[in-house]
Amino acid sequence: MGGDLLTVEALAAGYGPVPVLHDVDLRVPTGTIAAVIGANGAGKTTLLRTLSGMLRPTAGRILLDGRDLRGTPVEQLVRRGMAHVPEGRGVIGELTVEENLRLGALWRRDRTAAGHALDEVYQLFEPLARRRRHLGHQLSGGERQMLALGRALVGRPRLLLLDEPSLGLAPRVVAQTMALLRRLRDDTGLTVLLVEQNVRSALAVADQGIVMSLGRVALAAPAARLRDDADLRHAYLGF
Amino acid sequence: MDRFLFLTLDGLSRGAVYAAFALALVLIWRAGRIVNFAQGAMAVAAAYVAYSVTAATGSYWLGFGAALLAGLLLGAVVDIAVMRLVDHRSPLNPVIVALGLVLLIQAVLGMVYGNEYLPAQTPFSRTALTVGGTAVLSPYDLFVFATVGVVGAALVWVFTRTAIGLRMRAAAFAPEVSRLLGVNVGGMLTLGWALASGVGALAAMLVIPTELGLHPHAMDLVFVSAFTAAVLGGLDSPPGAVVGGLGVGLLLSYVSGYAGGDLIPLAVLALLLTVLLLRPGGLFAPVTARRV
Amino acid sequence: MSATRAAAPQARHAAADSARPGRSLPTVVRHLAVAAGVALLVLLVSYQLDSFRNFQLATVAAYLCATAGLTVLTGLCGQLSLGHGALMATGAYTLALVQNAFAERGLTAGGWLIVSLVVAVLATVVVGAVVGVAAARLRGPYLAGLTLAVAVVVPALTVTFDGVFNGEQGLAVPVAPAPAGLGSYFPHERWQLWVAAAATLSCLVLLANLVRSRYGRAFRAVRDDEVAARLAGIHVARTQVVAFVVSAASAGLGGALLAVLAQSVSPGAFGLTLSLFLLMAVVIGGLGRLAGAAWGAVLLVALPDLTHSLTNLFTLSPAAAQRLEGNLPLAIFGATLIVVMIAAPGGVQGLLSRLTRALRARWPVGRS
Ligand SMILES: Nc1ncnc2c1ncn2[C@@H]1O[C@H](COP(=O)(O)OP(=O)(O)O)[C@@H](O)[C@H]1O
Ligand SMILES: [Mg+2]
Numbered sequence: 001m002g003g004d005l006l007t008v009e010a011l012a013a014g015y016g017p018v019p020v021l022h023d024v025d026l027r028v029p030t031g032t033i034a035a036v037i038g039a040n041g042a043g044k045t046t047l048l049r050t051l052s053g054m055l056r057p058t059a060g061r062i063l064l065d066g067r068d069l070r071g072t073p074v075e076q077l078v079r080r081g082m083a084h085v086p087e088g089r090g091v092i093g094e095l096t097v098e099e100n101l102r103l104g105a106l107w108r109r110d111r112t113a114a115g116h117a118l119d120e121v122y123q124l125f126e127p128l129a130r131r132r133r134h135l136g137h138q139l140s141g142g143e144r145q146m147l148a149l150g151r152a153l154v155g156r157p158r159l160l161l162l163d164e165p166s167l168g169l170a171p172r173v174v175a176q177t178m179a180l181l182r183r184l185r186d187d188t189g190l191t192v193l194l195v196e197q198n199v200r201s202a203l204a205v206a207d208q209g210i211v212m213s214l215g216r217v218a219l220a221a222p223a224a225r226l227r228d229d230a231d232l233r234h235a236y237l238g239f
Numbered sequence: 240m241d242r243f244l245f246l247t248l249d250g251l252s253r254g255a256v257y258a259a260f261a262l263a264l265v266l267i268w269r270a271g272r273i274v275n276f277a278q279g280a281m282a283v284a285a286a287y288v289a290y291s292v293t294a295a296t297g298s299y300w301l302g303f304g305a306a307l308l309a310g311l312l313l314g315a316v317v318d319i320a321v322m323r324l325v326d327h328r329s330p331l332n333p334v335i336v337a338l339g340l341v342l343l344i345q346a347v348l349g350m351v352y353g354n355e356y357l358p359a360q361t362p363f364s365r366t367a368l369t370v371g372g373t374a375v376l377s378p379y380d381l382f383v384f385a386t387v388g389v390v391g392a393a394l395v396w397v398f399t400r401t402a403i404g405l406r407m408r409a410a411a412f413a414p415e416v417s418r419l420l421g422v423n424v425g426g427m428l429t430l431g432w433a434l435a436s437g438v439g440a441l442a443a444m445l446v447i448p449t450e451l452g453l454h455p456h457a458m459d460l461v462f463v464s465a466f467t468a469a470v471l472g473g474l475d476s477p478p479g480a481v482v483g484g485l486g487v488g489l490l491l492s493y494v495s496g497y498a499g500g501d502l503i504p505l506a507v508l509a510l511l512l513t514v515l516l517l518r519p520g521g522l523f524a525p526v527t528a529r530r531v
Numbered sequence: 532m533s534a535t536r537a538a539a540p541q542a543r544h545a546a547a548d549s550a551r552p553g554r555s556l557p558t559v560v561r562h563l564a565v566a567a568g569v570a571l572l573v574l575l576v577s578y579q580l581d582s583f584r585n586f587q588l589a590t591v592a593a594y595l596c597a598t599a600g601l602t603v604l605t606g607l608c609g610q611l612s613l614g615h616g617a618l619m620a621t622g623a624y625t626l627a628l629v630q631n632a633f634a635e636r637g638l639t640a641g642g643w644l645i646v647s648l649v650v651a652v653l654a655t656v657v658v659g660a661v662v663g664v665a666a667a668r669l670r671g672p673y674l675a676g677l678t679l680a681v682a683v684v685v686p687a688l689t690v691t692f693d694g695v696f697n698g699e700q701g702l703a704v705p706v707a708p709a710p711a712g713l714g715s716y717f718p719h720e721r722w723q724l725w726v727a728a729a730a731t732l733s734c735l736v737l738l739a740n741l742v743r744s745r746y747g748r749a750f751r752a753v754r755d756d757e758v759a760a761r762l763a764g765i766h767v768a769r770t771q772v773v774a775f776v777v778s779a780a781s782a783g784l785g786g787a788l789l790a791v792l793a794q795s796v797s798p799g800a801f802g803l804t805l806s807l808f809l810l811m812a813v814v815i816g817g818l819g820r821l822a823g824a825a826w827g828a829v830l831l832v833a834l835p836d837l838t839h840s841l842t843n844l845f846t847l848s849p850a851a852a853q854r855l856e857g858n859l860p861l862a863i864f865g866a867t868l869i870v871v872m873i874a875a876p877g878g879v880q881g882l883l884s885r886l887t888r889a890l891r892a893r894w895p896v897g898r899s
Contacts, residue, residue, distance in 0.1 A: 052419060054418070075423050077421075078419070083419075084419045086416065086419065090413065092409055092412050094412045095409060102402075103405060103417070103422070104420055106405065107421035151420070155421070268672075274675065276676075321873075325873055326873075332872055335611075335868065335872050336872045336873070338613065338810060338811075339811065339864075339865045339867075340865065340869065342804070342808075342868065343861075343866050344865070345861065346859070346862035347858070349858035349861070350855055350858040350862065354857060456803070459683050459803055460683055462683075463679065463680045467680070470676065474672075504691065505688060505691060511677060515669055519673060
């Protein structure tokens with residue numbers, strides 16, 4: 001494990017004149033899972049949107065593998081190894097499962113590697129393989145989740161940004177997703193920034209917990225401490 | 240009966256052109272939620288380029304190629320230099336800007352080429368061949384069918400079978416997600432404008448020789464007819480545009496054959512009004528009274 | 532033009548006043564007073580200007596009816612119409628037909644012109660109601676497409692029914708000369724200006740009052756948010772039809788006045804280009820402001836005149852000069868429309884308001 005894959009320093013961002021994020025600092029070491037937790041409206045989605053370039057920061061720096069991302073257009077970030085699965089997952093309903101997946105790998109020059117990545121995703125998520133020709137909007141919630149994750153994975157990202165993957169899913173599916181993330185981290189060294197409202201399941205897989213409140217990082221601590229220290233949990237998470 | 244057959248075939252040939260033009264409208268509508276009201280003027284501009292090239296080289300085909308190229312370029316330029324800069328939050332804005340383009344393009348054409356009708360050539364005879372004593376199709380009609388057919392098939396192939404087509408569809412349906420997946424959404428939109436404008440130029444090349452000739456306003460009524468066709472088929476549906484185009488072509492051919500060519504404008508207006516009031520979502524949309 | 536410019540700040544206060552029902556009378560009185568002032572001004576100016584300028588000013592007045600009507604529709608009620616050139620054609624041709632019918636029956640006295648103008652407006656109201664009912668059901672590009680079709684098709688109908696409208700040739704419009712009481716050397720153009728100004732001022736007073744009335748507020752509510760307007764108890768479709776009809780009536784009057792001024796009508800004058808011109812005029816003037824409509828109307832007359840002077844500066848072959856003169860104003864209009872929409876969507880009047888607001892902020896004395 002070499003250093004931090006993602007470093008954020010004094011980041012501020014917002015929508016037009018409305019500031020949302022203030023002075024956000026965080027570090028995500030390579031090959032770890034960081035869970036960003038916090039109440040509704042705390043700015044978690046805004047943080048991810050700023051990291052992936054959809055919102056322009058008003059101050060601060062974002063470093064991926066030590067390189068400043070300033071001025072990098074959104075569509076270039078996949079080429080730098082960053083994949084963002086947005087809130088609501090962003091499966092394109094008008095395209096088939098296969099087309100959605102192919103889209104995730106289109107930017108890759110190496111067509112054979114991209115083809116292999118596609119096959120791997122079909123092995124990982126068998127229901128998708130059976131529904132290749134179905135349109136995105138014909139899928140169930142769980143299948144969409146698989147498709148969104150799979151589409152991010154065919155790009156072989158180093159950093160995966162996930163915005164509330166468990167939203168609206170059955171507990172069994174949430175558990176499977178978390179187990180998958182853990183496996184990807186352990187097997188491939190994937191780094192994950194996981195935004196979750198489902199604090200327990202997020203902390204169960206995460207290495208680090210980052211608590212956001214009113215657009216600021218209120219606490220960043222090892223996940224184990226957040227899990228085990230009742231006082232800390234009480235103070236920051238309210239349970 | 241002979242006359243009916245003739246009018247039907249003639250209508251289909253005319254309709255093929257409307258279909259192509261309507262298809263161009265649908266392409267831009269799907270890509271950017273803009274009805275390109277400047278498409279007629281842009282297509283005429285491309286046809287004037289063909290006129291100049293043909294006059295200089297004596298070759299119809301060089302002119303034809305030049306028109307397609309000019310159409311593609313003009314579409315890209317209009318997107319990059321104009322449409323991208325427009326604030327799209329009010330849907331009125333792009334419409335008004337497109338109309339400004341109409342004024343500008345038609346005026347520039349008038350300044351360069353004058354406001355008289357110029358003769359437009361056809362590469363094949365427009366005299367109908369007779370089969371068993373019945374006038375059916377002219378070689379030019381066959382050329383029209385073949386060209387529109389080839390272009391339509393090429394578009395279908397590009398959009399459904401190629402990576403660039405997949406990118407273009409994705410960018411149109413979900414621009415933000417597409418950017419996250421590495422698609423250059425702005426570039427895809429420009430490409431969409433270029434393709435649509437190229438198809439529009441092609442339609443202009445095919446239809447202008449069958450009407451009064453080349454004139455800055457030559458495509459005004461064609462635009463209205465093609466818009467009617469696009470609405471008839473549903474602005475979101477490429478197959479709908481083709482069906483709508485053929486339908487409008489047939490209707491106008493029957494009107495002009497049985498009631499007189501002077502009534503064509505009125506027939507277009509009546510048809511558009513009827514469609515908008517009865518089926519605003521197009522013939523293939525669900526019947527729910529959708530507010531458009 | 533100066534009338535509406537002066538009226539704008541007052542109107543802003545009046546808006547607050549008329550919110551209270553008991554105070555609505557002063558608005559009418561104020562508008563009438565301004566109109567009387569402008570009428571006096573026009574009267575004085577008409578003696579200072581030569582015949583050609585009088586004629587041009589009369590043309591501005593005619594266009595102003597149409598641009599003001601379009602402003603009410605597009606700027607205040609949020610409905611785009613590309614068909615106002617066709618509505619002007621309706622007014623113009625109706626006036627021509629009625630005037631000709633009067634002339635055939637020997638009714639050549641000047642007073643009959645008023646009847647013809649009224650009939651022209653009524654005919655346009657009918658056409659406007661038909662289009663307006665359809666328009667109220669349509670939005671965005673669908674509405675634009677329908678009105679565009681109207682703009683393209685209606686002028687073509689003069690050829691379809693050339694038995695009535697005499698095709699591309701058009702119709703002559705017999706108009707009585709200035710009343711003998713004004714003296715035998717009274718220039719016809721000055722009389723034309725008087726007629727046009729009187730009609731336009733009446734039209735503007737009516738529109739200005741409408742804008743400040745319950746209906747005006749309904750227009751703006753519908754423009755800003757249809758759903759909210761409906762929840763507030765406004766009948767959206769009916770409001771939109773009213774706006775369209777009012778707007779059409781104004782355009783019809785403008786067209787009829789153009790016919791009176793030119794003493795002829797032909798389809799060439801009312802093509803798609805005219806409709807686009809009108810739209811351009813209200814956009815450049817500033818969407819939603821009656822004062823902007825005045826700027827637009829002035830531009831419509833002044834810009835062709837300017838380009839005419841401009842082309843005269845160069846020695847061009849007659850053919851080239853003709854091409855340039857006919858098309859340069861259109862090119863400038865088109866380019867201006869694009870630039871204004873991109874750079875200053877508030878138009879000329881929007882820039883002026885911003886300027887005056889900035890000035891007032893620096894010298895707050897004028898603020899009550
Ligand atoms: N598109 C937007 N425009 C303006 N404000 C927004 C927008 N999206 C979110 N916000 C505001 O930003 C704040 C943070 O929102 P968000 O990042 O979505 O929070 P979270 O994902 O933690 O629930 C909220 O106060 C929200 O109202
Ligand atoms: Mg969120």
